[in-house]
Amino acid sequence: MPDSRGTSCISITTSVESRRPSERPMHKRSCGELRAVDAGARAELSGWVHRRRDHGGLVFIDVRDHDGITQIVFAPQELQAFAIGESLRSEDVVRVRGAVRRRPAGTENPRLPTGEIELAVDEAELVSRSLTPPFPITGDEDIDESLRLRYRYLDLRRHKMQRNLRIRHRIVKAMRDYFDDHHFLEIETPDLIKSTPEGARDYLVPSRLHPGTFYALPQSPQILKQICMIGGLGRYMQIARCFRDEDPRADRQPEFTQLDVEMSFVDEDEVLEIMEGCMRFVWRRVLEVEPPAFPRLSHAEAMRRFGSDKPDLRFGLELADVLDAFRESEFTLFRRLTEEDGHRIVALRYPGGASLSRREFDALTETAKSFGALGLVHVSFTNDGVRSPIAKFLSAETAQALAHATGAQTGDAVLLVGDASARASDIAGKLRLELGDRLGLRSTADFAFCWIVGFPLFERDPESGAITFAHHPFTSPAPGQERLFDTDPLAMRALHYDMVLNGYELGSGSIRNHRPEVQRKIFQLLGLSQLEIDERFGFFMEALQYGAPPHGGMALGVDRIAMIACGEPNIREVIAFPKNQAFRDMMMDAPSPVPKGQLDELSLRSTTAVQATAAGTT
RNA sequence: GGCGUUGUAGCUCAGUUGGUUAGAGCGCCGCCCUGUCACGGCGGAGGUCGAGGGUUCGAGCCCCUUCAACGUCGCCA
Secondary structure (H helix, E strand, O other): OHHHHHHHHHHHHHHHHOOOHHHOOOOEEOOOOOOHHHOOOEEEEEEEEEEEEEOOOOEEEEEEEOOEEEEEEEOOOOHHHHHHHHHOOOOOEEEEEEEEEEOOOOOOOOOOOOOOEEEEEEEEEEEEOOOOOOOOOOOOOOOOHHHHHHOHHHHOOOHHHHHHHHHHHHHHHHHHHHHHHOOOEEOOOOOOEOOOOOOOOOOEEEOOOOOOOEEEOOOOOHHHHHHHHHOOOOEEEEEEEEEOOOOOOOOOOOEEEEEEEEEEOOOHHHHHHHHHHHHHHHHHHHHOOOOOOOOEEEHHHHHHHHOOOOOOOOOOOOOEEOHHHHOOOOOHHHHHHHHOOOEEEEEEEEOOHHHOOHHHHHHHHHHHHHOOOOOOEEEEEEOOEEEOOOHHHOOHHHHHHHHHHHOOOOOOEEEEEEEEHHHHHHHHHHHHHHHHHHOOOOOOOOOOEEEEEOOEOEEEOOOOOOEEEOOOOOEOEOOOOHHHOOOOHHHOEEOEEEEEEOOEEEEEEEEEOOOHHHHHHHHHHOOOOHHHHHHHHHHHHHHHOOOOOOEEEEEEEHHHHHHHHHOOOOHHHHOOOOOOOOOOEOOOOEOOOOOHHHHHHOOOOOOOOOOOOHHHHO
């Protein structure tokens, strides 16, 4: 008896899961499926009314489902069906049956995959009426985003969202397949964990059973995946939700998804290799393009050549150092910069920039100022010679040196930014991106990956002056750096790496500390007392003392990867139910007040009076 | 939290130096139409010009306050 029950269970499951089109009842088809070869067959279609074209005596409806669009035709001879056909309106749900037939010669629609055929309806059922939608589901015009978010279920019907979520699915599926092939285990880690107040702010969840205490939602599964390594699991991956209670930014959600990876007994090269292999696999399989090998740049080199630690390598226009050209210059503003250490004068080639008007250069200068520049010097190389506001201070040799350093030709301009090194790099880096945009060099169809390596282990907080970690406190120093712990920690380099695509940081990773004494030393340098280390990370420090393997890994932002792959400017376009820029869910209206009784149960009392809604007062 | 942009019909938008009854396209409603596919034709309904206050004989337009969306900076293992 148990056997037969088990068998029947399995057979039900199997039959549902394997209902591929060919095995469904003969006439049930999707709206993207029918072709000329199906002419003559009977078919049943279900879907939404996409468009209607009512000719009085003949009604054409485009029916849409997840798979595509098929034209169906209602003729007056079919009395009952025709009455339904005439009554159909946008977004009504309809189920129809009839004969598939080739369209009359000359009326095929080459823009539809199903455009050679149509369904002649003889049986129709109005399954669901729709109110007139607040915005059109057809077409791809931009709709006010708050409307789209409020009626997300309608927005999701639109072609772009269907496409984007499909691409996202394929990306995540490819990631899982890749890591499965490489013998990784997908392991779920808990969402209710301990608050470890470093880095970002935690979301807290009050405990009913333990009044006055809180769980935290994970900012990332960092410690848990390291403990998986200590637990001997070898190779871990997870498509993980992460939660960070930071202030809203355009490209940020309070909860987001990471591809989280950790491996034991590996060095930096092995992690880079496996992660690069993953992205190349995903791009090959989902986008059918083969990205070139990822160049590796040191952090210092990226700042020097591109003015950014996440350089956009889709185009050149690299930063050129021209400090030396101004050592003897009469242009005192720049000559002074040469007289003390720590300054940069960066030259940027602006192809075709010599044709810009004075007014346009003024506007560009304003842009530079918005990046933090004190000013912007431009030098134009024209047929009539060199033109520049500082022309009278520019010797022929200096102009020549600028052209040589940047590769500027006649017709180009050179932009000059002089400042303290870090600021000059930053400003010039942003100007470079501005030029890339103006010249159309940042196509969403191009993909330029790279690695940034050789980060410092620590940096100085610009406000407090305190030493803080550059990545996170579990990052291992590079080999041989440990002797600097007590003498010059800011000079220590870390086994930390970033993956960058098209100017976006996709994520970062590191080799972790597996020796408890090194981990303790780092916590101490960050200013944690022994007591604080025990309270916050005691369980972790203890775990490290039971034979921790060397390990390392990485986390990549899935939302951002999907965004770039889809060519979208915003991660909200690749998330089914995103929150708006104020982190509100406009469909559900969250966050919202809760009934007082619910707070009482949690031993909570709000210090802010919120206008109670109907739901909040019950 | 700072700064910027936007807010006019269901949607996307126009609206002149402040001037009489606020417009267009699409959508919606009605009638006509048997080969359309952004169908077509005729007719119609639909507006607290985001909200509040002010200046003015008169405000969609000018001023102040405020709300919202979006962008941007601060912030963000």
